[in-house]
Amino acid sequence: MKKMNVGLVGAGFMGKAHCVAYSNMPKLFPDAPFFPVFKTVCDIVPEIAEDFKERFGFEKCCTDWHDVINDPDIQIVSVCTPNNVHAEIAAAALNAGKHVICEKPMAATVDQAKIMFDAAEEAAKKGIVSMVGYQYRRVPAIDEAKKIIESGRLGEITNVRTQYLQSWSADPASPLSWRFVKATAGSGTLGDIATHAIDIAQYLAGNITDLVSIVKTYIPERPVQEGGVDLLGTVKLGPDARKEPVDVDDEVSLLCKYESGAVGSVEATRMAWGRNNYITLEVHGTRGSISWCYERLNELNVCYGMDDQDGERGFKVIYTGPANPHGDVTWNIPGMNIGYGELKAIEMYEFAKAIEGGYQPTTCFRTGYQLDKVCEAVLKSAETGAWVKVD
Numbered sequence: 294m295k296k297m298n299v300g301l302v303g304a305g306f307m308g309k310a311h312c313v314a315y316s317n318m319p320k321l322f323p324d325a326p327f328f329p330v331f332k333t334v335c336d337i338v339p340e341i342a343e344d345f346k347e348r349f350g351f352e353k354c355c356t357d358w359h360d361v362i363n364d365p366d367i368q369i370v371s372v373c374t375p376n377n378v379h380a381e382i383a384a385a386a387l388n389a390g391k392h393v394i395c396e397k398p399m400a401a402t403v404d405q406a407k408i409m410f411d412a413a414e415e416a417a418k419k420g421i422v423s424m425v426g427y428q429y430r431r432v433p434a435i436d437e438a439k440k441i442i443e444s445g446r447l448g449e450i451t452n453v454r455t456q457y458l459q460s461w462s463a464d465p466a467s468p469l470s471w472r473f474v475k476a477t478a479g480s481g482t483l484g485d486i487a488t489h490a491i492d493i494a495q496y497l498a499g500n501i502t503d504l505v506s507i508v509k510t511y512i513p514e515r516p517v518q519e520g521g522v523d524l525l526g527t528v529k530l531g532p533d534a535r536k537e538p539v540d541v542d543d544e545v546s547l548l549c550k551y552e553s554g555a556v557g558s559v560e561a562t563r564m565a566w567g568r569n570n571y572i573t574l575e576v577h578g579t580r581g582s583i584s585w586c587y588e589r590l591n592e593l594n595v596c597y598g599m600d601d602q603d604g605e606r607g608f609k610v611i612y613t614g615p616a617n618p619h620g621d622v623t624w625n626i627p628g629m630n631i632g633y634g635e636l637k638a639i640e641m642y643e644f645a646k647a648i649e650g651g652y653q654p655t656t657c658f659r660t661g662y663q664l665d666k667v668c669e670a671v672l673k674s675a676e677t678g679a680w681v682k683v684d
């Protein structure tokens with residue numbers, strides 16, 4: 294099997310997710326285009342880089358991302374750093390002729406996203422592939438929903454509602470990480486998780502053209518964890534810890550119009566006690582509806598309302614499996630179920646197929662740039678209270 298060498302920048306939670314996906318891709322997908330070889334892992338904390346190298350079997354580790362970009366042996370770069378450095382690393386990698394898969398949101402600002410988009414457009418002319426980690430649209434149930442919508446069985450789509458609710462930052466004792474600082478994150482819940490919900494909605498209903506939004510920050514300062522890594526709320530600090538301001542949003546809500554003519558709403562928060570990775574989708578059409586939640590990601594609820602008898606109308610549950618998108622490559626029996634690990638492997642497989650085929654995957658840097666523009670429109674509308682057109 295052909296081999297391709299991988300460099301990883303950022304050895305945190307998402308670095309781990311990428312590496313598990315690289316490892317599993319050729320095992321889960323018999324027609325995987327290549328076998329990824331772990332060449333170099335980079336993290337600014339030397340002990341983290343060293344530990345990651347050992348555990349995942351990288352050949353080398355380093356603390357300066359330029360060492361990854363300047364290595365002619367590396368063909369693929371994963372960018373899993375805080376958002377504010379995505380642009381310089383990803384653009385440098387693309388300019389050096391490397392395929393890039395970058396975590397979301399694509400950048401901390403639209404200007405940074407534009408730099409990445411331009412670099413990706415130029416690189417694409419040479420067959421170089423870019424991708425942003427909007428993996429939730431690749432859940433088999435979401436692709437099945439898309440098939441059903443496109444088949445017309447739901448009639449004309451009138452409303453698409455999505456939510457992404459988490460609780461890991463609801464406790465004021467959860468430390469201030471880079472995710473709560475505008476300079477590093479760009480925005481809070483908006484870029485971090487609302488973008489996933491927006492991506493699913495746009496995947497199914499077309500791009501958002503107009504929106505009006507509310508953005509709230511509930512916890513204005515948080516305790517600082519000295520020298521710690523971002524552990525997503527699993528560490529709590531006592532009342533004596535030094536505090537610093539939060540200058541990004543905790544919660545965002547928007548009403549929107551899609552280019553398809555549908556309308557809808559998106560809500561996201563990291564402050565919803567009791568909700569963990571609660572991504573929901575509800576689609577209403579003139580003949581039927583779809584409903585889905587990530588916490589039961591293998592199940593798609595469909596109601597063919599107009600085709601049901603009076604008195605028998607309701608949702609039926611499709612347990613996704615071999616007969617659904619990506620069903621040939623995960624597990625054999627519906628109900629055996631896939632989870633986050635397999636989902637990231639599906640994403641990696643799509644990335645690998647695009648590299649082999651020399652085309653840009655869905656969720657390429659064009660998609661990432663457009664999503665960053667939606668975020669810009671959300672923040673603008675929240676400031677003025679007015680409807681805003683997405684550029």
Ligand code: SOE
Pocket residue numbers: 459485486525563
């Ligand atoms: C934290 O909110 C986070 O890790 C996000 O950054 C991811 O994109 C999401 O998939 C899970 O939660």
